[in-house]
Amino acid sequence: MRVPKKERQRLLGELLEQNPFLTDEELAEHFSVSVQTIRLDRLECGIPELRERLKTVATRTMYEEVKSLQSDEVIGDIIDIELDQRAISLLDVTEDHVFQRNGIARGHHLFAQANSLAVAVMNDDLALTVKSNIHFVKPVKAGSRVIARAEVKEEQSTGKRTIVEVVSTVNDETVFTGEFTMYRMTERKQEDSK
Amino acid sequence: MRVPKKERQRLLGELLEQNPFLTDEELAEHFSVSVQTIRLDRLECGIPELRERLKTVATRTMYEEVKSLQSDEVIGDIIDIELDQRAISLLDVTEDHVFQRNGIARGHHLFAQANSLAVAVMNDDLALTVKSNIHFVKPVKAGSRVIARAEVKEEQSTGKRTIVEVVSTVNDETVFTGEFTMYRMTERKQEDSK
DNA sequence: CTGTTACTAGTACCAAGTGCTAATCCGGAA
DNA sequence: TTCCGGATTAGCACTTGGTACTAGTAACAG
Known part of the structure; x- marks a missing residue:
């Protein structure tokens, strides 16, 4: 044998x-x-x-x-959205998202969730991120459910530039914050309610 | 028929x-x-x-x-690296990285390349991004080859915080800049040559 | 009426199997 | 030694989803 x-x-x-x-x-x-x-x-x-x-x-x-x-379009699942105002997305952090060595989520995944949410909330076919200022407040572990909340800051927005603020939390604890300056290709409409 | x-x-x-x-x-x-x-x-x-x-x-x-x-470990290919000093990576932007509508690379891919390069250049097993300030200078189209150059800013780094600056270019034209504040888990060594 | 094109039909064959039956080998217990 | 049983091997019929090839038909064009 x-x-x-x-x-x-x-x-x-x-x-x-x-x-x-x-x-x-x-x-x-x-x-x-x-x-x-x-x-x-x-x-x-x-x-x-x-x-x-x-x-x-x-x-x-x-x-x-x-x-x-x-997921190419949006990282995470959008669970609520009001165009030009606010949006919420949800991302379950899996083993694929973390450093093997310490189980902490790689920054670019949190960024991707926030950034794509910022793009999605813009009521524009061709929105682009111009710059952003972000803060990884607290490490996120595999298994966490990250909820990102995006809010359009009307008052700070001018012409083709729009500010979107995103706060991501895990169990109501802030883990990430970001301010995204977005560029919209088409001029701002006064009111877009059809 | x-x-x-x-x-x-x-x-x-x-x-x-x-x-x-x-x-x-x-x-x-x-x-x-x-x-x-x-x-x-x-x-x-x-x-x-x-x-x-x-x-x-x-x-x-x-x-x-x-x-x-x-690609979980590093986004893009590292083509040169001197730990704690500088590193260069290369990312070929494909159709997968861009918005279908306008062919422009989604921000988080450029961010991911830069961020993971910043992590890699840190001579530390457990480096994390704390915050970052980034600027998407110029849209990147599919087919472009993005070269990201990371440089550790020794003078601005203190204790466990290290500043890494990344500039990404396409055909010598700057398309992205980012300043990453990194946190290193182990205390800074004086000189790590060997 | 004759071609040409498009379509249909049927046969032989192949790869990579399943399902089944029938050997054969080999080691241990009676 | 002999016999049993599990493991292995062999062989054959049949299945799917094809290829390759031949042949026949229907329609329409010149």
Whole structure:
């Protein structure tokens, strides 16, 4: 016996996890067993065939693409918005957002949430950030739910420049504040209520 | 003739673009033609069969997973670095980084490049951004290569606070500037050469 | 009436399997 | 030693979703 059956099946699982493209024949060669043995192993472990594996991987891709397309527009989920006035978005910080070493969210994710919210709240197709002044008040850990509140400062806004203030909190504690100076491409309308 | 051939082939392409999972049989039904006609259409248009389509989609996934993992650590490629002094990184702006409507790079990508470079240049395992003051000087279009230069401002740094200035350019033209106040978790060492 | 184009139909074949039956091998217990 | 059982291997029929190729039909154009 080259490798005990149980061990082989464990390895088989791992192998396919990180490379789902292997055929039974290739696997058989890799473990120096017959193709039939590999089939039995897959059967016992409930591992689907190559074509099914590719299908699920491909499905995941399509899903992620949709997700990333959406998130390309706004980082976080907008849960409330009044154009030209205020908006709120929500971002769940996952392991993907943090430094591995200390579990603290990387600054640019908080910035991205705030900045894209500032863009979204502007009632303009072509709003751009000109400058911004930001403060990372308190580190944010993985697992936190960050709520960003954006408010348009009408009084400080002039012509094509608009000031948006964003405050992000976790459990009502401020973790981030930012003042964004936005540039709107189309001239300010007096009142845009249709 | 249900739908003129050319039109059908165009639709076929679009359809498969956004749903590569359709079999010839399903497509034949959808267009009310025979399976053979679909095959001919695919042949003429150079559209591969279902299994090949899934394979490429799945491959893309695997690739993107690697990419997004890498980009978690540093946004852009660091091409030069002297710890505690200066660093340079390079970011190629693709369609993924820009607003669809005007092709201008979203601010948070430039910020992310600059911020992660500021973190990287700090000779500290646990550096965090405390605040920053940034300026988007000039819009960046897709296809641009952004070079970010970070410089540690020794003279303005005190204790655990360090100032890092980042200037990003495209073709020697400044597009972004930022001043990052960083917090280092371990106390400043006098000289760390070695 | 003859082409040409578009479409349809049918066959042989392939890859990568499933499902099933039937050997064969090998180690340990009676 | 012999027999049993789990592990392994082999072989065959069948399935999907195709390719490659041949052949036939329908419609319309010149």
